[in-house]
Amino acid sequence: MQPASYTRHHSAFARFILLFAFLYAAFGVSSKPPGTDFTLSSALGNQNNPDVDPQETHNAELGVKWDFFGGRLATTAAVFQTENDKTIYTDPVLGPIPNGRQTVRGFELSASGTLTPNWAVFAGLAYLDARYETGTAAQVGASLPLVPRVSGNLWTTYGLPFGLTLGGGARYSGETSRLQNTTGAPVNMPSYWLFDALTSYPVTPRLTLRFNVTNLLNEDYVQSYNNNGGRFSPGAPRAYLLTASLKF
Numbered sequence: 001m002q003p004a005s006y007t008r009h010h011s012a013f014a015r016f017i018l019l020f021a022f023l024y025a026a027f028g029v030s031s032k033p034p035g036t037d038f039t040l041s042s043a044l045g046n047q048n049n050p051d052v053d054p055q056e057t058h059n060a061e062l063g064v065k066w067d068f069f070g071g072r073l074a075t076t077a078a079v080f081q082t083e084n085d086k087t088i089y090t091d092p093v094l095g096p097i098p099n100g101r102q103t104v105r106g107f108e109l110s111a112s113g114t115l116t117p118n119w120a121v122f123a124g125l126a127y128l129d130a131r132y133e134t135g136t137a138a139q140v141g142a143s144l145p146l147v148p149r150v151s152g153n154l155w156t157t158y159g160l161p162f163g164l165t166l167g168g169g170a171r172y173s174g175e176t177s178r179l180q181n182t183t184g185a186p187v188n189m190p191s192y193w194l195f196d197a198l199t200s201y202p203v204t205p206r207l208t209l210r211f212n213v214t215n216l217l218n219e220d221y222v223q224s225y226n227n228n229g230g231r232f233s234p235g236a237p238r239a240y241l242l243t244a245s246l247k248f
Contacts, residue, residue, distance in 0.1 A: 026061045052098045056085045073113035073121070081105045089135040101133040102144060118159040122169075125152040143177045146189070146224060150174035157198065167198035192221035192235070206248075212241040 033054035063078030087100035106128040114120050128151075130144035143149075155169030171194040195217055200210040218238040225232045 023062075023064050025063075026059075028057075028059045030057045030059075031055070032057070052088065053086050055087060058083045058085070069113070069115065073111060073115060075109075075111045077107070077109050079107045083133075089132075089139060091136060100135045100139075102131070103133050104128055104130040104144070104147070106130075120157045122155045123153065126150070146176050148174040148176045148191070155196075163202050165198070165200045167200075168196065170195050189222050189225060189232075192219060194219055194221070194235075206246060208245045210243045210245065212243075214239045214241070 031054045034049055034052050059080065059082045061078055061080040063076060063080075066075045066077075067073065068075065082104045084100075084102040086098055087102060088096055088098045089100040090096050106126060108124065108126045110124040112122045128147055128149055130147040130149075132139040132142050132144065134140060151173050153169065153171045155167065157165055157167035159165045173192055175191045176189040194215050197213045197216050198210065200208055202208045215236060215238045219235070220237075221235040223233045223235040
């Protein structure tokens with residue numbers, strides 16, 4: 001038999017869970033007919049051709065939200081599936097076909113809030129399995145381009161007793177694949193880590209100075225490829241930003 005103090009403690013903890021955690025479910029359907037962006041096209045297979053069926057998107061999500069430290073830290077965990085139907089793909093024999101289907105399945109974890117009155121944390125982690133379900137022979141089962149399987153971020157700040165705030169964080173993007181490789185460009189876009197830093201100080205009750213450094217280590221990375229993989233856009237190099245916030 002457990003001591004009475006043990007029973008009371010875990011009973012209180014159970015009530016804490018029921019009070020601060022809850023499950024949720026969401027389902028949504030959306031449609032994008034031709035001309036949604038106020039442009040119509042007569043080109044065969046163009047998404048804005050009036051003869052093309054509207055694209056349909058179905059999204060389902062199940063998750064749990066849980067608050068800790070009396071509500072100061074909010075966390076979320078969710079699994080989801082998004083399906084894009086009636087997308088256009090080009091068959092080498094039949095030409096453009098508006099019958100493609102793409103799915104994204106994954107989960108996401110996030111946390112945001114304050115661990116102490118002076119210490120704030122924001123973090124997120126996502127896993128995405130994004131694939132072509134129908135399309136050309138090369139597409140079926142292949143990963144969607146420019147969608148990293150794993151990505152995440154972490155940012156934290158701490159306020160020192162004399163007013164100075166220090167902060168820093170990291171951003172991660174996993175390797176992304178390229179389906180097309182007609183020009184001999186790399187098949188995959190490499191993963192990368194980026195680190196950022198912040199310091200701020202309230203000079204007066206109305207004036208605060210803030211100094212940010214992005215890509216602290218001056219990492220060379222690829223931000224995106226063009227459609228056929230023949231060109232790429234490099235990521236931003238190290239940058240410095242000094243700002244002043246003035247309250248009236």
